[in-house]
Amino acid sequence: MNEFEFSIENDIFELRDIFECGQCFRWNKIAENQYIGVIDEIVVKVEKNNNQINFKGVNYGEKEPKELIYKYFDLERTYKNIQESLQKVDENMRIAIEYGKGIRILNQDLWETIISFIISANNNIPRIKKTIEKLSEKYGKEMFFEGKKYYSFPKYWMLKNVSVEEFRELGLGFRDVRVKETVEIFEKNQEKIKELYNLNTEELFEELLKFSGVGPKVANCIILFSDLKRFDVFPIDVWVRRVMNDLYFKKLDEKKLKDNEIQEFADEKYGDLKGLAQQYLFYYRREN
């Protein structure tokens, strides 16, 4: 266990936009310009003043905190260019970007992202967060930072002896079996999982659908929000269907708007940047 602290400068890095836009579930606001959360086996407090971002925390794992944080926050990527390109699409996109201009798409651990979004199915964000927190408290690694306890998201091998009934006690509901089956898949297919990183987006999508509890929407979220990181996917949930219908399709009953119809439209309109476009639209619609 050792502590770390360092600062960076970045124009495109707003705490609220990053942590409240629905891509992650383990961050909490502790002050006006501060969030605290867990990445892998480090606890991190992020504080922003002007364009200066400070990272302070403790490391309980093997990985170098600075490298972990650079990767996690996607700091190698220049979002300015991407925004400028997307802004040209139309006025709606320009407004959505203006609202969420501080968003960065995180590179979250694949295993954690898969489990988190399996839990997200037919669920709401506060309850998803609560359930993931319980899972971590019960099975993750205990960590201490500034007088408080935190818990890492449990690695798959830490869950191998957990029964379906024990999963259900966490409040997973009908998703308990899916989580259990996913643990087993990870135990038996490590080589195959490592190869996911070499696949193209289409192949990746097909492979992820084989997981229990992973359908089209969850698969696309995993591809976009994990360290698999591809921007050429467009996850469609109730909010995205809602915003797309309001802005473009204008059907009286939005449930009659088919996913395929939205997908084709998004391909055409946003191209390979549709993942980021989706996130600006989702965040804009959910917060307004």
Added chain:
DNA sequence: CCCCAGGTCGTCA
């Protein structure tokens, strides 16, 4: 009591 939530799964035509 109802409806809804970052949906998926099994079933049936």
Added chain:
DNA sequence: TGACGACATGGG
């Protein structure tokens, strides 16, 4: 393929 209900849980 495509439609449709079931599936736990908690909040409004």
